[in-house]
Amino acid sequence: MAEDGLSKVFAALADPTRRAILARLARGEATVNELAEPFEMSLQAVSKHLKVLERAGLISRGRDAQWRPCRLETGPLEGASTWIERYKDVQTDRMDRLAAEIDRIRTGTDRDQAPGPERGQ
């Protein structure tokens, strides 16, 4: 996996188990045992998923006696959302495609309007 924050966040979201964990945490803090309960896999596997989420900044963890309560952190979701929003409304209908194509043929390059390049995270 790439080292940049955005890649870590998207990679963390690319697993259904981890998305389910985040969904659960949206309802409130939970311990590792509570989070692992719905899944068939071992506790250690869930612990690894939590580590992935933590490294992506999507959760934070406290200490309460022998429990390590997990809490959803929404900051990185903001960054991911921002990235997606920049591209999801790009026009891709027929007319625009045609116009772009004509422009490309005519100028031999690409000069049409669109969102800027990815900003470094």
Next chain:
Amino acid sequence: MAEDGLSKVFAALADPTRRAILARLARGEATVNELAEPFEMSLQAVSKHLKVLERAGLISRGRDAQWRPCRLETGPLEGASTWIERYKDVQTDRMDRLAAEIDRIRTGTDRDQAPGPERGQ
């Protein structure tokens, strides 16, 4: 990587090269050679990245003589965006955490309000 569509989309977005390709395609259609030009890696590697994007539904490809023009498809971004939006505004400030904690201690379970579970894609 998991088989579901959402996982494929997030996994596709989890690579900076692929995000750069999408950013480029937001400015208009492009061929494989054009897309590969900014990168140090081989053409074949870029071709593989395009296949990942295509399987995630994020691009579509045409046929124009020996060229295979690629085009951004924003539909899957919509799905990814929807997923994130459901969680990114969850309240995680101090007071809410405290309230949730009190509730958890009192009831021995979790009953606070939050977005529902992930909908199957």
Next chain:
DNA sequence: GAGATATTCAACCTAGAGGTTGAACAACGA
């Protein structure tokens, strides 16, 4: 038909993801 250009396929390599099991660590309760 022969060569040039654009792209993909196939085989291979390495590193890491995601799972397992067993042991270790941390904190509680008796």
Next chain:
DNA sequence: TCGTTGTTCAACCTCTAGGTTGAATATCTC
């Protein structure tokens, strides 16, 4: 102090992501 509970660490396995190189395929041009 001892057993129990919650969690993590370490070693291992398998599969795949992401890269390489070399050959094959598709289409244009001459």
